[in-house]
Amino acid sequence: MHDTLAVFIEYGPQFLDGLAETIWLTLLGALCALAAAVVLQAAAASPWRPLRALVRLYTELILGLPILVLLYGIYFVAPSFGLRLSAVAAGILTLTLYYSPYMAEAIRAAIAAIPAGQVEAGNAIGFGWFAVARRIVLPQAAAIALPALVGLLIGLAKDTAILSIISVKELSYITKQVVSRTFMPFEVWAGVALIYWVCLTALEVAMRRLERHLTRHRRAVS
Amino acid sequence: MNLKSLGILALAAVLGASAAVPAGAASLKDVKAKGTLVVGIDPTFSPFEFTDSTGKIVGYDPEIIEAAAKNLGLKVEYKVMPFSGILPALIAGGFDITPTLNVTAERAKRIDYVVPTATSTNAVLAIKGGKVASADIGALSGLTCAVKQTTQPEQMMQKLNKELEASGKKPVELLGFETIDQTIVALADGRAQCVVDDKSVLVEAVGKRKDLALVVVGDIGGSTPIGWGVNKADADLTAALSAEVAKLKADGTIKKLQDKYFGYTMELPEKDFIPAQ
Known part of the structure; x- marks a missing residue:
């Protein structure tokens, strides 16, 4: 136990750098994936058929690929077609491409859960398309979509560890380095598992708070 | 179960894992009893260790290992994993030996080496x-x-x-x-x-x-010399394999394999091959 602590103190700055990289990748990856998901969902609801077909094709393609294959494709194969991204950019793009169809589906289901009558009622009292979206659909849909989106966010956070294989220097990459220096695989990986667990649990708790906040109207009436 | 008790349980599990002592691989006696030498390998390092077109693991070190194992009356079984997992697995007792390992002072503190097969x-x-x-x-x-x-x-x-x-x-x-x-x-x-x-x-x-x-x-x-790594708990296995490598060196097998895989031969140290630092 004492040795383990000594390793984490000696390599502390490196672990912190790795953790910062992991957190940053998670935040940026989640934001990009969410933005892409909104675009995908908007395109899927478009009246223009070829666009809808394109979204469906893209979704089917991504859902049929393991994230590892997607990552290798973007990092090692895409340069042959003129797209050379840094390891971090390739990692963010992979997380975005992989998670956006899932997030789009969560958004679609949440919007579909809003009764059509509410939209019609909104129109009847003179709300335009934007006002209906902002004042009626979005506040309710966000609360409905949140639990699914949080699950995906945590999945995305965990998948950042895969990026270590293309030399992204996040927490798992640093851990492999430290293990190769200290030869203490059990102690170091156990400690790092604890770090991941604490961070992901904190993220989940924070998101649950947000969910309670978004659903406060449901409690207010009871 | 609420979140807090789940947390305590997870913490206990992690600390338990960190306190656990590795089971250690088998000694020579155990390896002989099971009749198989289990080799942890990352066969992406041609000509030392790689896979041929049929998926069979081949190369300079696998050929020496198979010859040594045959002399000891053992079969060889390969466990494939990426290199970054090899040393942790060897220390954890996941297999008996791993070939094609640079001899470094840092590593020699945690694992034993069979006499080098290459430099x-x-x-x-x-x-x-x-x-x-x-x-x-x-x-x-x-x-x-x-x-x-x-x-x-x-x-x-x-x-x-x-x-x-x-x-x-x-x-x-x-x-x-x-x-x-x-x-x-x-x-x-x-x-x-x-x-x-x-x-x-x-x-x-x-x-x-x-x-x-x-x-x-x-x-x-x-x-630096290149040798096979063995778990520190298996000193007699290291000694037996070192003796076999010495025999294969004496009868010219190793020189022949160096010619076959590298196109040249190299001098191999027999003792005091662990660097000071």
């Missing part, structure tokens, strides 16, 4: 006519170099980087990958200007990828 000199691989014309560490300052994660060449470069920084020069940026072919793709794509690894492996890559105009620009760092 390794690291070299710098680059694109012909590119930015790297010399294998001198000063000439690599500020450039990007691809290496295999957690390997001796990577650690050697990290050490050379400290020397560069101490003399006020920019370090070499290191990109760490899982396999040697990935490092070569990074070089070909222009993400790195050089690759540092064992010279015979790089020479083989130059021959295999003639389309890339690769060139070995020179040696870097000293040479």
Whole structure:
């Protein structure tokens, strides 16, 4: 136990750098994936058929690929077609491409859960398309979509560890380095598992708070 | 179960795991009893260890291992994993031995080595006519170099980087990958200007990828012996394998295999091969 602590103190700055990289990748990856998901969902609801077909094709393609294959494709194969991204950019793009169809589906289901009558009622009292979206659909849909989106966010956070294989220097990459220096695989990986667990649990708790906040109207009436 | 008790349970599990003592691999007696020598290997390192077109694991070290195992009356079973997992698994007792391991003082504190079967000199691989014309560490300052994660060449470069920084020069940026072919793709794509690894492996890559105009620009760092790693708990297995390697050396088998796989022969140290630091 004492040795383990000594390793984490000696390599502390490196672990912190790795953790910062992991957190940053998670935040940026989640934001990009969410933005892409909104675009995908908007395109899927478009009246223009070829666009809808394109979204469906893209979704089917991504859902049929393991994230590892997607990552290798973007990092090692895409340069042959003129797209050379840094390891971090390739990692963010992979997380975005992989998670956006899932997030789009969560958004679609949440919007579909809003009764059509509410939209019609909104129109009847003179709300335009934007006002209906902002004042009626979005506040309710966000609360409905949140639990699914949080699950995906945590999945995305965990998948950042895969990026270590293309030399992204996040927490798992640093851990492999430290293990190769200290030869203490059990102690170091156990400690790092604890770090991941604490961070992901904190993220989940924070998101649950947000969910309670978004659903406060449901409690207010009871 | 609420979140707090779940947390305590997880904490207990993690601490329990960290306190657990590795079971240790089998001793020579145990290995003989099961009749199989289990070899942990990352067969992506031609000509030392690789897979042929049928998926069979072949190469310089596998051939010596199979000959040694045969003499000991053992069958060989391979467990394949990426190199970054090999040493942790060996220490955890996941298999009996692992071949093609640079002998370093740091590693020798945690694992034992069978007498070396090869010597390794690291070299710098680059694109012909590119930015790297010399294998001198000063000439690599500020450039990007691809290496295999957690390997001796990577650690050697990290050490050379400290020397560069101490003399006020920019370090070499290191990109760490899982396999040697990935490092070569990074070089070909222009993400790195050089690759540092064992010279015979790089020479083989130059021959295999003639389309890339690769060139070995020179040696870097000293040479180190390459041996098979064994769990420290298995001293008698290490001794038995060392004796077999010595026999295969005496009867000329090893020289013949060096000719077959490397195209040249190398002198092998028999004792005191663990470097001081």
